[in-house]
Amino acid sequence: MIPIIPAGSDKPAPAAQVSPADNQQLWLKPGQISLPGSPPLSLYVHVPWCVRKCPYCDFNSHAAPGKQDSHDIPEDAYLDALRADLEQSLPLVWGRPVHTVFIGGGTPSLLSAAGMDRLLSDIRALLPLDADAEITMEANPGTFEAERFASYRASGINRLSIGIQSFNDQHLQSLGRIHGEREARAAIDIALTHFDNVNLDLMYALPGQSVEQCLRDLEAALSYGTTHLSLYHLTLEPNTLFAKFPPALPDEDLAYEMQDIIEARTAQAGYRHYETSAYAKPHREAKHNLNYWRFGDYLGIGAGAHGKLSFPHRVVRQMRHKHPATYMQQAMAGNAVQEAHDVAASDLPFEFMLNALRLTDGVPASSFHDYTGLPLHTIGKQLAAAEKKGLLEADPTMIKPTELGRRFLNDLQEMFLKD
Numbered sequence: 001m002i003p004i005i006p007a008g009s010d011k012p013a014p015a016a017q018v019s020p021a022d023n024q025q026l027w028l029k030p031g032q033i034s035l036p037g038s039p040p041l042s043l044y045v046h047v048p049w050c051v052r053k054c055p056y057c058d059f060n061s062h063a064a065p066g067k068q069d070s071h072d073i074p075e076d077a078y079l080d081a082l083r084a085d086l087e088q089s090l091p092l093v094w095g096r097p098v099h100t101v102f103i104g105g106g107t108p109s110l111l112s113a114a115g116m117d118r119l120l121s122d123i124r125a126l127l128p129l130d131a132d133a134e135i136t137m138e139a140n141p142g143t144f145e146a147e148r149f150a151s152y153r154a155s156g157i158n159r160l161s162i163g164i165q166s167f168n169d170q171h172l173q174s175l176g177r178i179h180g181e182r183e184a185r186a187a188i189d190i191a192l193t194h195f196d197n198v199n200l201d202l203m204y205a206l207p208g209q210s211v212e213q214c215l216r217d218l219e220a221a222l223s224y225g226t227t228h229l230s231l232y233h234l235t236l237e238p239n240t241l242f243a244k245f246p247p248a249l250p251d252e253d254l255a256y257e258m259q260d261i262i263e264a265r266t267a268q269a270g271y272r273h274y275e276t277s278a279y280a281k282p283h284r285e286a287k288h289n290l291n292y293w294r295f296g297d298y299l300g301i302g303a304g305a306h307g308k309l310s311f312p313h314r315v316v317r318q319m320r321h322k323h324p325a326t327y328m329q330q331a332m333a334g335n336a337v338q339e340a341h342d343v344a345a346s347d348l349p350f351e352f353m354l355n356a357l358r359l360t361d362g363v364p365a366s367s368f369h370d371y372t373g374l375p376l377h378t379i380g381k382q383l384a385a386a387e388k389k390g391l392l393e394a395d396p397t398m399i400k401p402t403e404l405g406r407r408f409l410n411d412l413q414e415m416f417l418k419d
Helices: 020-027 075-092 113-126 146-155 169-174 181-194 211-222 252-268 287-293 324-332 348-356 366-372 376-388 403-407 409-414
Strands: 041-047 098-105 129-139 159-165 198-204 228-233 272-275 278-280 297-301 306-311 314-320 337-342
Touching: 041 113, 041 287, 075 113, 075 297, 075 324, 098 113, 098 287, 113 129, 113 146, 129 287, 146 181, 159 181, 169 181, 181 198, 198 211, 198 252, 211 228, 211 252, 228 252, 252 272, 272 287, 287 297, 287 348, 297 314, 348 366, 348 376, 348 409, 366 376, 403 409
Parallel strands: 041 098, 041 297, 098 129, 129 159, 159 198, 198 228
Antiparallel strands: 228 278, 272 278, 297 306, 306 314, 314 337
C-alpha cells in the first residue's frame, strides 16, 4: 500500500493500492520539472539487526535476539523479503545500470556467508550491475570471523567499511560498542587479508576525549594504510539514548582543534579530504557516497530504507516500512513501500545543495539542471550572495565551496533554503 503524495504537498494523501507498473506510469506523467536524463543509479540494502543498539545511533537498527556469538535473526525470511522488494521495484528502474551497491545497517556482517552469497546472487540476477561495480558492506569489529569474511569477498563484496569508532577501550565503552581495541585491531587485520579497499569509521569529540587521545586514535588508524577513512564528529541525535541522557562532550573550541589536527595529519599521510567527513587515498573515494553527494539516484530496499528516483518530470522519494517484522510481511504481500512522494520543485534546490556543498571539489554548475530539472538561475541570487560572503568560489562553471565555506558549511547550506 503506497501513499501517493502530490507534488508540493506536505502531507500524505490517503493510501491507495498501486502496483509497481501502475506506479511507474504515475511517475511518468507531466510534472513540475523537466529532467534532461537520468542520474547515475545506486542500490542501498538495509540489514536492520545489530548485536546491541548504541546510545548515539539514530539509524533504523534493532538489537538481535541471542548472545553475542549466536544471533537468532530470521535470515531466510528477510532475504525472501529483500528479493520480493527488489522485484516489485524493477518497473521503476527498467534498463538503468547500477553502478554501486552499499549493504548497510544495523550490522550486515551478522548475515551468514551463505546468506550474503544469496543476497548478491539475487541482486545480480535482477539488476544490470556494472561489471566493475563497487560493492560495499558495513561490518562491526565484534562480528569478525576470518573464514566468513573470506566468503564475503568470494561472493563479490569488494569494499569493506569497518565501524571502529575508537581504539580506546574507555571511549568504546562509553559509546556502547561491543568491541574493544584488541577486537578492532584483529578485525582490521582480517579485513586487509581479504580486501584491498577498506574504510575505517572513526569518531572524535567523544565523551571525555582529549586532543591527545583523538590524535592517538587517528595515528592508530593511519598505521594500517587503508584506502579510506571516515572521521565523524559525534553529535547528539534526537530519539537516541545520548539525547535523553547527554554525556559531557568536548567544547566547540576543543572539537575544532581536533578537526584541524585531523585535516593536517591525514593530508600529511597522503589522504585527501574530499568530503566533509571523508578522506581517501588517490582515486579511492567512496563511489557510492559520491553518488549521494552529487544528487544521484538510489533505490533503497530493506526495513526503513530510503530511496530517491528520478523520472522525466519529477524526483520521487520512497521509504520502506521500518520495523523488520512489518517490512517482511508487507514486502511479501507486495507493499514494501510505506511512503512515496514527489519532491516539490521548490525543495529541490536546497536538497541538491545540501549534498553538493559537502564536496571539497563541488560539482559542475551544469549538474544542477541535469539532476533537478531546474535552470541554474533558480538559485542565482543565493549563489551571488554566497560568493560575496566568500563562501563559494567565483567560478561560473562550478559550484564549489571555499575553505571558509567548508568551515561554515551549515551557514552556507541554509542560504539555499526556500523563503
